[in-house]
Amino acid sequence: MSGRTKQAIPSTPRVISPSPTPSEQDGTGQDGYSGPMTRSAARRRLATPLPVEEDIEEDESPELSRARTRSRSPIDTRKVAQLSPRKTSRMASSALQPIAATAATTTAIATPNGSTGEKAPETNGHLSPPTPSLYYGWSWRDFSRSPSPLGLIPIHRHWRTFVHKHEVPRKALHVSIGFFVVWLYLSGTQTYSVCPYLMGALIPIAAVDVVRHHYQPFNRFYVKVLGALMRESEFSGYNGVIFYLLGAWTALYFFPKDVGVMATLLLSWCDTAASTFGRLYGRYTPRLRRGKSLAGSSAAFLVGIGTAVYFWGWLAPTKGPFPGDENFMFTGTLRLPQLLADAVGLAPAKATISGGLALGVMSLWSGFVAAASEVVDLFGWDDNLTIPVLSGLGIWGFLKVFG
Numbered sequence: 001m002s003g004r005t006k007q008a009i010p011s012t013p014r015v016i017s018p019s020p021t022p023s024e025q026d027g028t029g030q031d032g033y034s035g036p037m038t039r040s041a042a043r044r045r046l047a048t049p050l051p052v053e054e055d056i057e058e059d060e061s062p063e064l065s066r067a068r069t070r071s072r073s074p075i076d077t078r079k080v081a082q083l084s085p086r087k088t089s090r091m092a093s094s095a096l097q098p099i100a101a102t103a104a105t106t107t108a109i110a111t112p113n114g115s116t117g118e119k120a121p122e123t124n125g126h127l128s129p130p131t132p133s134l135y136y137g138w139s140w141r142d143f144s145r146s147p148s149p150l151g152l153i154p155i156h157r158h159w160r161t162f163v164h165k166h167e168v169p170r171k172a173l174h175v176s177i178g179f180f181v182v183w184l185y186l187s188g189t190q191t192y193s194v195c196p197y198l199m200g201a202l203i204p205i206a207a208v209d210v211v212r213h214h215y216q217p218f219n220r221f222y223v224k225v226l227g228a229l230m231r232e233s234e235f236s237g238y239n240g241v242i243f244y245l246l247g248a249w250t251a252l253y254f255f256p257k258d259v260g261v262m263a264t265l266l267l268s269w270c271d272t273a274a275s276t277f278g279r280l281y282g283r284y285t286p287r288l289r290r291g292k293s294l295a296g297s298s299a300a301f302l303v304g305i306g307t308a309v310y311f312w313g314w315l316a317p318t319k320g321p322f323p324g325d326e327n328f329m330f331t332g333t334l335r336l337p338q339l340l341a342d343a344v345g346l347a348p349a350k351a352t353i354s355g356g357l358a359l360g361v362m363s364l365w366s367g368f369v370a371a372a373s374e375v376v377d378l379f380g381w382d383d384n385l386t387i388p389v390l391s392g393l394g395i396w397g398f399l400k401v402f403g
Contacts, residue, residue, distance in 0.1 A: 152235040153227040166279065169228040171272050177244075178268030181261060182315070188322045191252040191260050198249040206242050243385040251388040255396055258316070258328040262366065263392035265307050270370040271387055274300040288375050297371045304370030308363035329399040334358045337401060362398075369394030 156164040163169060184194060212219040213236070223235060234240065244267070251263035278296025285294035312330055333354040335341075341351035353361065373390035374383060 152232045153223050153230060155224075155227040156232055159228075163228050164232070167231070167275070170230070171276065173229060174244075174272045175268060177248075178265050181264050181268070185261055185315070185322070186319055190324050191257050195249055195253045198245050198252070202242065202245040202249065205239070205245070209239050209242060240382055240384050243382040247385040247388040250385075251392045255392045256327055256329050257324045258312070258330060259392055259396050259399070262308065262311060262395060263388040265311065266304055266366070266370040266373075266391045267384065267388040269307055270300040270303045271374060271383060273303040274371075274374050289377060292375050297375050300374045301367040301371040304367030305363045307370075308366035309359065312362060313359050329396065329403050330362055331403075332358055334361055334402045365398050366391075366395060369398075 208222070212222045219235075223230060229241075230239065247267060248264050251267075252260040254260075255263065274292075274296035277299035278293045281295040282293030285298075287293050288297060312332075316325065316328070333352060335348075335353070336344075336346065336351040338348075341348065369391050370387070373387045373394070376386065376390065378386045378390070
């Protein structure tokens with residue numbers, strides 16, 4: 001045994017973890033000594049781990065040290081700033097609480113390697129997406145006829161096709177106002193005598209609409225009673241009846257009798273035709289802008305032509321004249337302005353058309369202004385206001401030049 005050399009046992013190399021353990025930090029590792037410790041103290045030490053402190057070497061660049069620190073940290077302790085939405089009204093925020101709760105429960109889809117991939121599609125509690133203006137406060141776009149969601153008005157859920165999709169009660173009211181205007185004309189009522197009644201209905205309806213936006217229980221009662229005549233976008237927006245009355249009042253108050261009556265009829269019948277045929281066949285035709293298709297505009301154009309032929313070609317000549325008809329702007333004759341006739345070398349007799357040809361030109365122009373005013377987006381205002389105003393301006397300006 002004395003001749004044999006005793007081989008030394010190699011020491012086990014010590015492996016240091018990139019992130020120091022709590023035992024290394026408080027000096028209780030292999031090089032330190034840990035005294036007796038009760039079980040409760042051990043549980044408290046394990047439950048509250050000490051923060052990781054890493055020494056940055058002098059020859060290490062700040063970029064590498066920052067990347068190294070982030071890679072070693074099991075949890076990113078930085079707080080991510082949350083996105084704060086714009087302030088909404090008390091009624092809109094309370095009405096959208098179920099929507100926000102549903103969106104908040106949306107989680108990410110986990111990938112096999114443990115990381116998160118694309119987020120799951122968010123749901124808002126409706127069957128179709130609501131408008132952005134419904135969430136982020138008031139804007140001029142609240143006046144526009146944006147796509148209506150589903151889920152706010154109870155009757156729209158029970159009558160999805162009859163009330164929500166095709167809006168039959170709303171369209172019936174829309175069309176009936178045109179026939180009411182015809183009845184007023186046949187009774188000899190003057191346009192200036194109708195304006196006080198329109199304003200008398202506009203003020204209380206607008207006041208009620210403002211009140212319901214500030215008092216949610218009243219708004220629920222309001223939509224429960226009149227929900228069949230409303231779009232669900234009007235739950236948090238303003239009722240289209242307000243702009244209908246305002247547009248009709250503007251047309252009848254500022255324009256001559258025939259122009260004002262024609263503008264109101266175009267609002268009643270052309271807008272309904274554009275909405276109906278646009279919903280039915282708009283998917284098969286090119287889209288002119290958001291919510292407006294060639295099918296709807298073509299329907300408005302054709303109905304506008306028929307409305308002009310009906311009023312100026314049959315109703316006014318056969319049932320009239322009534323008081324005020326002597327102030328009609330269109331009397332069956334159209335002529336080129338004298339300056340334009342002289343420029344092209346036409347005699348006054350040849351620069352004038354009358355009869356069926358003049359009625360045809362006037363009808364085509366009426367159909368064009370009806371379709372154009374239905375398509376145009378004027379500051380996002382509701383087309384119940386823009387159609388009669390723009391149509392009246394178009395017809396009035398045309399007759400000022402050629403009438």
